Structure formats: C-alpha cells, structure tokens
Amino acid sequence: LLLAASQPVLSAELPRLVAKDGRHALLVDGQPFLILGAQANNSSNYPDMLPKVWPMLDRIHANTLEMPVAWQQVEPKEGQFDFSFVDELLKQARANDKKLVLLWFGTWKNTAPSYVPDWVKLDNARFPRAKKPDGSDHYLHSPHARTTLEADKKAFVALMQHLKKVDAENTVILVQPQNEVGSYGNPRDYSPQAEALFRQPIPPALAKATGKSGTWAQAFGKQADRAFNSWYMARFIDEMAAAGKAVKPIPMFVNAALHSPFGEPDPSSVSSGGPQWDVLDIWKAAAPHIDFAAPDIYSREEKTVSAWLDGYARADNALFVPEIGNAADYARFFWAVLGRGGIGFAPFGMDATDFYNYPLGAKRLDEETLDAFADKFALFSRIGQDWARIAYAHPTWGVARPDDGSSRTTQMGDWKIEASFEQWQFGHKDWTWMKRDPVPWAGKPVGGAAVAQIAPNQFLVAGDHVRVTFSPGPNVKNGLMLKVEEGRFQDGQWVTSRVWNGDQVDYGLTFNEKPALLRVTMGSYK
Ligand code: N0T
Incomplete structure (x- = not known):
C-alpha cells in the first residue's frame, strides 16, 4: 500500500x-x-x-x-x-x-x-x-x-x-x-x-x-x-x-x-x-x-x-x-x-x-x-x-461569407448544398419587399456554415447568419429533403430535441445570430 x-x-x-x-x-x-x-x-x-x-x-x-x-x-x-x-x-x-x-x-x-x-x-x-x-x-x-x-x-x-x-x-x-x-x-x-x-x-x-x-x-x-x-x-x-x-x-x-x-x-x-x-x-x-x-x-x-x-x-x-x-x-x-x-x-x-x-x-x-x-x-x-x-x-465542407456576400455551393455524394447569405428566415431576399428591408447584418462580414456528411444521405449542419439549402444532384431521381432534426449529442449518440418543418424549412435552413445544430436526412422515391 x-x-x-x-x-x-x-x-x-x-x-x-x-x-x-x-x-x-x-x-x-x-x-x-x-x-x-x-x-x-x-x-x-x-x-x-x-x-x-x-x-x-x-x-x-x-x-x-x-x-x-x-x-x-x-x-x-x-x-x-x-x-x-x-x-x-x-x-x-x-x-x-x-x-x-x-x-x-x-x-x-x-x-x-x-x-x-x-x-x-x-x-x-x-x-x-x-x-x-x-x-x-x-x-x-x-x-x-x-x-x-x-x-x-x-x-x-x-x-x-x-x-x-x-x-x-x-x-x-x-x-x-x-x-x-x-x-x-x-x-x-x-x-x-x-x-x-x-x-x-x-x-x-x-x-x-x-x-x-x-x-x-x-x-x-x-x-x-x-x-x-x-x-x-x-x-x-x-x-x-x-x-x-x-x-x-x-x-x-x-x-x-x-x-x-x-x-x-x-x-x-x-x-x-x-x-x-x-x-x-x-x-x-x-x-x-x-x-x-x-x-x-x-x-x-x-x-x-x-x-x-x-x-x-x-x-x-x-x-x-x-x-x-x-x-x-x-x-x-x-x-x-x-x-x-x-x-x-x-x-x-x-x-x-x-x-x-x-x-x-x-x-x-x-x-x-x-x-x-x-x-x-x-x-x-x-x-x-x-x-x-x-x-x-467523414467528409466535411464549410464556408465563411465571401467578401461580396455571394452564395457558395458544393456537392457531397448525391446531394447539392448551397450556403447563401443575408436571408431573413422566411422567404427570399430577392422578393421585392425584402429588397427594401435587408437583414441588419447585410453587407457585414458575418456568417458561415459547416457540414459533415455522416451517411450517404445524412448530414450534420451548423452555422450562423446563413441559409443552407439541400437539393438533389443530377444523379438523383425524385430526391427530397426528408427530415430536419435539431438536436445534440449525448454520450456520443444523437438526441433530437425537435423536428424542423413548415416555415423552418420551406425556404432552406436559415440560421440567424445563434448557431444551431441540425441533422438533415435526404431521400428519394421510386
Ligand atoms: C502575431 C501576433 C503576436 C499590418 C500579433 C502577427 C503573436 C504573433 N504576429 O499580435 O505578436 O505572438 O505570432 C504578425 C502580423 C504582422 C502583420 C502586419 C501588417
């Protein structure tokens, strides 16, 4: 002893x-x-x-x-x-x-x-x-x-x-x-x-x-x-x-x-x-x-x-x-x-x-x-x-807002991913009345997102001041965004706190000042 x-x-x-x-x-x-x-x-x-x-x-x-x-x-x-x-x-x-x-x-x-x-x-x-x-x-x-x-x-x-x-x-x-x-x-x-x-x-x-x-x-x-x-x-x-x-x-x-x-x-x-x-x-x-x-x-x-x-x-x-x-x-x-x-x-x-x-x-x-x-x-x-x-x-991809605020795209496996900036959470910045009222951070060097492809059809996404959009690449027939879960990890396992749907996903996944973590599942039907 x-x-x-x-x-x-x-x-x-x-x-x-x-x-x-x-x-x-x-x-x-x-x-x-x-x-x-x-x-x-x-x-x-x-x-x-x-x-x-x-x-x-x-x-x-x-x-x-x-x-x-x-x-x-x-x-x-x-x-x-x-x-x-x-x-x-x-x-x-x-x-x-x-x-x-x-x-x-x-x-x-x-x-x-x-x-x-x-x-x-x-x-x-x-x-x-x-x-x-x-x-x-x-x-x-x-x-x-x-x-x-x-x-x-x-x-x-x-x-x-x-x-x-x-x-x-x-x-x-x-x-x-x-x-x-x-x-x-x-x-x-x-x-x-x-x-x-x-x-x-x-x-x-x-x-x-x-x-x-x-x-x-x-x-x-x-x-x-x-x-x-x-x-x-x-x-x-x-x-x-x-x-x-x-x-x-x-x-x-x-x-x-x-x-x-x-x-x-x-x-x-x-x-x-x-x-x-x-x-x-x-x-x-x-x-x-x-x-x-x-x-x-x-x-x-x-x-x-x-x-x-x-x-x-x-x-x-x-x-x-x-x-x-x-x-x-x-x-x-x-x-x-x-x-x-x-x-x-x-x-x-x-x-x-x-x-x-x-x-x-x-x-x-x-x-x-x-x-x-x-x-x-x-x-x-x-x-x-x-x-x-x-x-x-797993493969990862990430962007910081480009100097001119333009969007960035990539393809991971079958899926196209776009990060765009200066979007309100609802609708699109190209809409006439939205043009008259840009987001408060328009023109400012903020925003970005990181994505990890955790399975062929599944991604983790985090970001702020950014809209991330998932869509089917050219090889996918009838592809769609199946499910978006907001959540966290507990003891290494994913835990869903809620499912994003409706307004939260209709125009893309739009993060404002507060970063969040999402799990996105893509799919396709025959
Ligand atoms: C860095 C830091 C510290 C106008 C500067 C950067 C640190 C060192 N040097 O605060 O000194 O210890 O690693 C040098 C960048 C010079 C650029 C001058 C252009």
Whole structure:
C-alpha cells in the first residue's frame, strides 16, 4: 500500500495526432478533441495576469488556453531554471478546467530575439546574429549557430522534463517551439559559414522530397534564399522538437506569419524561412518531428483566408489555426476551418490585460465582439468531441461569407448544398419587399456554415447568419429533403430535441445570430 501511494499518478494516454484517409484528429485522453482555443497576449505569462485570463476564456466558451513560456523567464541565469510560472499555470488551468498549448518563446519570437535571456542577447560571439550581405549584423539570431541551438534546446528540454514530472495528466496537449520564425528584411544569413552552405547542393532529403537538384539557386531560383533559410530554421527547430519529444512525446507544431497567397512573394518583404504554405514541403522534409505547421490569420478577406486554409489543410498536415484576429469579422472563419476538417481555432489576444492589437484584431473586446466567438464556441463546447470524431471519419465542407456576400455551393455524394447569405428566415431576399428591408447584418462580414456528411444521405449542419439549402444532384431521381432534426449529442449518440418543418424549412435552413445544430436526412422515391 505504502509503495503504491508513493508511485506517481498513472499517466493517462498522451495526446497525439492521428491521420487517416487524408483526415486528422488530435486525440486527448484517447478521444478526438476540438480545440476551442484562445491565445493570451504576449506579456500575460505571469501569475499576476492569470486572473485576467480565465474569465475571458469562460466568456467565449474556450476549452484551451495558448500561453507563452519564455526562455528568459525560465532560465534568467544560465543553467538555473525556474518553472514556477508553469507550475502556477498548470494548477490554475486544471482548476478552470482548461487544456493548455504552450508557446516556447525562444531564439525566435516573430523572428526576433526579444524573449531570449540577457546572457544570450548580450553575447554576440557565442550567439551570433545573422549577417547582411554587406557583412553587418542583422537582428536575427543565425540558425547556423550550433551554440545557439544547444543553449535553446537545453532550456526547451528542461521545460519538457518539467512537464514530464508535473503533468502526468497531460493538461498540456500541444507545444509550439518558437513563434512565427523567419527573417524580415534579410532573407537569410549571409555570413561566410552560411555562404559556404548556400553554394552546396541541396540536401539529399530535400532533393528526394521535392524532386529538385543542384545548388539552392539552381533548385529554387528567386526563392532560393527563402528555401535555404526555411531548411535551416526547420532543421534547428526539428532538433529541438526531437530532443523534447524524447523526454515527453506530445505533438509539436510551428506557426507562420503569412503573406499574400496571390502572386510571387518577395523574399525580402516576407518572413523568409517561416513555415508558409508555399515552402511547406521544405519544412516537412527538414522537420519530421514537427507534427504540423499552422497559419496565423490576420486578413479579414475571405478569398485570402480561404486560400491560406487550403494551403495548410493537407493530407500530410493537420489544419489548426493557433492565431486569428479577435475582431468579430474573423469569427466567421471558424466555419471555414471546421469545414476543412480543422482540429482547432484560437482568436489571439483573449485576456483582460488592456492590450489590443488593432488593426490586426479588435479595437476593444466589447460584448458584440466576444459574442461572435462565444456563440459558436458555446455550441461546439457541447458537441466538440462528437464533431471531432465525426470529422475524422467523414467528409466535411464549410464556408465563411465571401467578401461580396455571394452564395457558395458544393456537392457531397448525391446531394447539392448551397450556403447563401443575408436571408431573413422566411422567404427570399430577392422578393421585392425584402429588397427594401435587408437583414441588419447585410453587407457585414458575418456568417458561415459547416457540414459533415455522416451517411450517404445524412448530414450534420451548423452555422450562423446563413441559409443552407439541400437539393438533389443530377444523379438523383425524385430526391427530397426528408427530415430536419435539431438536436445534440449525448454520450456520443444523437438526441433530437425537435423536428424542423413548415416555415423552418420551406425556404432552406436559415440560421440567424445563434448557431444551431441540425441533422438533415435526404431521400428519394421510386
Ligand atoms: C502575431 C501576433 C503576436 C499590418 C500579433 C502577427 C503573436 C504573433 N504576429 O499580435 O505578436 O505572438 O505570432 C504578425 C502580423 C504582422 C502583420 C502586419 C501588417
């Protein structure tokens, strides 16, 4: 008995990512888990700030907090570690019934060394900055410095060792080593050491993954500097992730500062070396210990955001949005993420520490802004596990209102599905008198829907500010919408609370401000 009591708590199943048929799930305690996340502001990683964080997560029905842990905070003096903030964070996360995603702010935070300890910042001989072509220092720490990698890795591994010791119950479900890496204004290190590497043929693993050959310049042309920096930053981070996972193997990911998805990027004006969609193959080949790369979304344009999401939702890359602006008009992209089988979504800057990153996000977190996220999260906080389980096994589709408010259609199996916007719940917006009285949100960037095909003739639908219409595709004779049930899941089983009929279905299934969950059954007669 005594012996048993002194044993540590039997560790639960580790969180892990699984993939099947091009779809992904994050398993938490062995079950698919949908991250309804919120990221704290950059300087909220202190015990005194935590009381300003949890109420915000509860307000928007988030189940997961993304919080920085800074190298300078845990290793202020070399070799002396202080994980007291991590301990407090874990304790409070459990008390508040939240999961955690830890963001390791180390050598690169938005590319800069702002979060490294002073003893790193001030020792440019041991931890050298990258060089510009003219030989002067760029602000960036060079990814080619073994000493920098060893020092950062040591601290990161210490964090993972600490987690192994104090987090047997796996409150931490994901770890992000570094933040928005890359280099601004100087696409790569031009030091003599880096120049020598740049003149060599590309690494065999990269040649194999991309089918390219020759030197970096030969293989990647105008994007060669970016490709080179991507490879070496990814190798640096992969070595950290591998060392961390050797201690505690939980999923790790990287996030990307994004540029326009249209047209060729200028390596000097993007975050060169970061895990953007157009260099993802390089990152995959260089960093096999990184489970996925993730887009940080700070565009409010649907066509831009959809292109980004498409760039990350791949059979070899789970879609997760670890950051998205916290203004109301970003909330509609939740539907687009779910529809692409995303494993989670997290608005950035969700705490009450009086900082707002407008124009990226909201000017203020007023009630309307919070509701835009909270109403969606509230529904999925009840069905998130069910949705994640279903989305792992079934086709999904989702849309956010396009910039011009036009409708979107798709076909799933035999059935056509249309999402249209700015409809009252009764009738049609094209009717003359309806044109004179548009919905209050007409012209505003709100609305969207997500659909899962749970059986050939059956769908789950959720959305807000949207009308979803199901109709027979060209191969169906005498097809019809048979039944529309509003309901929920209980212990994994569908429970109908009522059947929608009459006015509720005659013009389509029209959701207003409050998201709802429907199960739609289609049929046909002979
Ligand atoms: C994000 C966040 C935080 C006008 C910005 C976005 C977070 C980092 N960076 O609040 O700093 O830690 O990951 C960069 C987007 C820059 C766009 C500037 C255009």
